Amino acid sequence: MQHKKLKQIGGLLILLGAMSLLHAEQKANIVIVATGGTIAGASTSSIRSPAYQSAVVPVDRLIAAVPEINAVAHVKGEQIFQVPSENFNDERLLKLGKRISELLKQRDVDGIVITHGVDTLEETAYFLNLTLKSDKPVVLVGAMRPATALGTDGALNLYEAVLVASSKEAVGKGTLVVMNDEIYSGRDVTMSDSLKVNTMRSPYGPLGLVVEDRVLFYRQPTRPHTTATEFDIDKLTSLPRVDIVYNYGNANPVAYQAVANAGAKAIIHNGTGNGSVAEQIIPVLQEIRSKGIQVVRASRTGNGVIIRDGEQPDDRFDWLVAGDQSAQQARILTALALTRTNDRQTIQEILWKY
Numbered sequence: 001m002q003h004k005k006l007k008q009i010g011g012l013l014i015l016l017g018a019m020s021l022l023h024a025e026q027k028a029n030i031v032i033v034a035t036g037g038t039i040a041g042a043s044t045s046s047i048r049s050p051a052y053q054s055a056v057v058p059v060d061r062l063i064a065a066v067p068e069i070n071a072v073a074h075v076k077g078e079q080i081f082q083v084p085s086e087n088f089n090d091e092r093l094l095k096l097g098k099r100i101s102e103l104l105k106q107r108d109v110d111g112i113v114i115t116h117g118v119d120t121l122e123e124t125a126y127f128l129n130l131t132l133k134s135d136k137p138v139v140l141v142g143a144m145r146p147a148t149a150l151g152t153d154g155a156l157n158l159y160e161a162v163l164v165a166s167s168k169e170a171v172g173k174g175t176l177v178v179m180n181d182e183i184y185s186g187r188d189v190t191m192s193d194s195l196k197v198n199t200m201r202s203p204y205g206p207l208g209l210v211v212e213d214r215v216l217f218y219r220q221p222t223r224p225h226t227t228a229t230e231f232d233i234d235k236l237t238s239l240p241r242v243d244i245v246y247n248y249g250n251a252n253p254v255a256y257q258a259v260a261n262a263g264a265k266a267i268i269h270n271g272t273g274n275g276s277v278a279e280q281i282i283p284v285l286q287e288i289r290s291k292g293i294q295v296v297r298a299s300r301t302g303n304g305v306i307i308r309d310g311e312q313p314d315d316r317f318d319w320l321v322a323g324d325q326s327a328q329q330a331r332i333l334t335a336l337a338l339t340r341t342n343d344r345q346t347i348q349e350i351l352w353k354y
Contacts (some may be wrong), residue, residue, distance in 0.1 A: 265338055
């Protein structure tokens, strides 16, 4: 009888071990690609969070600081850059995109988390949302306070980003941004505050939330992204130069002339209101357009759709209008459009489509 009980106990232990192994095998394989930013920052003061050095903590220390991640996924890190995100340029954008594309093609990679400075996180997110060719989750995450600050937000943001990247619910939703318990689409997220941890916002609200280890989606991104776009990161070798000129009362034409002379292929006019153009700016934009440089009207308000042929005679001047994109997002989309065509009507359709 005792021998029989021992065999039963042994069988139960084997079963439990097999179930444990199966559970371990079911965990997603996530690669954390680190680029720097505040989430990798450190300071000598715990209370003066803006006074810190960005991009100094390596990816292995970021991961080690959040051991809870190991219960969610099999995680490995890769340091591609160590820069504050204001130093992100087109070359780094392309290098990052190509590396993410390589990783997504690996069978042992289920999702990607990218740690990134918040300053230009929205531009990188929009670019990847338009150019990656995979349904696997790609999640960007940042922080508003360095790891050494009281009330640092980086560790929880990183944990939640891994949680979302590991979720089957995140598959096919395009590039995502996770911060402050909220999940945003890379298409329309933007930084809205210079200091607050709830800085990331969208005029349409978040796609979902992270609530105590639960990933909850409430809406779908409907504009074409990733596998449904005409842009492919693997085929891009460079991006045409596109510059933004900010407008204000008493705006000066000199800035437009300078970027045109510097080789811009398109200029984003970041206008007041609905992309309005002051009387002293109209002649210089007409001159610039006559040289074959595209002119795109956007709004410095950061919200709303730019009306074509409303206050401005876009058809007569041969100008373009952004859809609801911010100037910085319109720059990304216009640059990508110029890799396909220089036809104004086609570019206009692209700006409306995405």
